Amino acid sequence: QVQLVESGGGLVQAGGSLRLSCAASGRAFSTAVMGWFRQAPGKEREFVAAISWSGSSTYYADSVKGRFTVSRDNAESAMSLQMNSLKPEDTAVYYCAAKFSFSIYNLHDYTYWGQGTQVTVSS
Numbered sequence: 001q002v003q004l005v006e007s008g009g010g011l012v013q014a015g016g017s018l019r020l021s022c023a024a025s026g027r028a029f030s031t032a033v034m035g036w037f038r039q040a041p042g043k044e045r046e047f048v049a050a051i052s053w054s055g056s057s058t059y060y061a062d063s064v065k066g067r068f069t070v071s072r073d074n075a076e077s078a079m080s081l082q083m084n085s086l087k088p089e090d091t092a093v094y095y096c097a098a099k100f101s102f103s104i105y106n107l108h109d110y111t112y113w114g115q116g117t118q119v120t121v122s123s
Contacts, residue, residue: 002026002112004096009117012086018119020081022096030074033099035110036081038092038119048094049081050104059104064090086121093118 008020022034035050049070050059058070067086072079079096094117097110 002029002032002098004098004112004114006094006096006114006117009094009119011120011122014086014088014121014123016086016121017082017084018086020083020094020096020117020119022079022081022114024077024079024096024098027100029077029098031100033101033104034070034072034079035097035099035104035107036070036079037095037097037110038090039095039116040089040092043092045095047107050107051079052104057104083119086119088121088123091119091121 003025005023012018031053036048037045038048039045047061048064049068051070051072055072067084069082096114098112099110101109
């Protein structure tokens with residue numbers, strides 16, 4: 001089992017920045033592929049970013065590439081998402097997720113999910 005807790009959401013103006021954190025506990029965090037997803041009101045949940053167990057490989061949705069950066073600290077069992085140049089369309093509940101399969105490019109086999117943190121970007 002892995003327990004995930006997100007933090008760092010809030011209200012920010014367009015063009016601003018936020019840093020989300022995900023704290024993990026339970027099964028060996030350092031062997032998990034980690035990801036960020038988001039869900040806006042009335043929309044399906046969508047992929048945002050993923051990072052390999054070592055942190056050496058990352059993968060981003062086209063909509064956030066160049067603005068968001070995912071990172072992890074295995075010693076602290078933590079993952080972060082630095083979000084810059086935020087846009088109103090980034091408004092959503094952001095979820096941290098984990099899996100123990102190998103590929104960071106498979107978006108459909110995440111097993112563990114956090115409760116989410118709200119990010120609101122005002123125009």
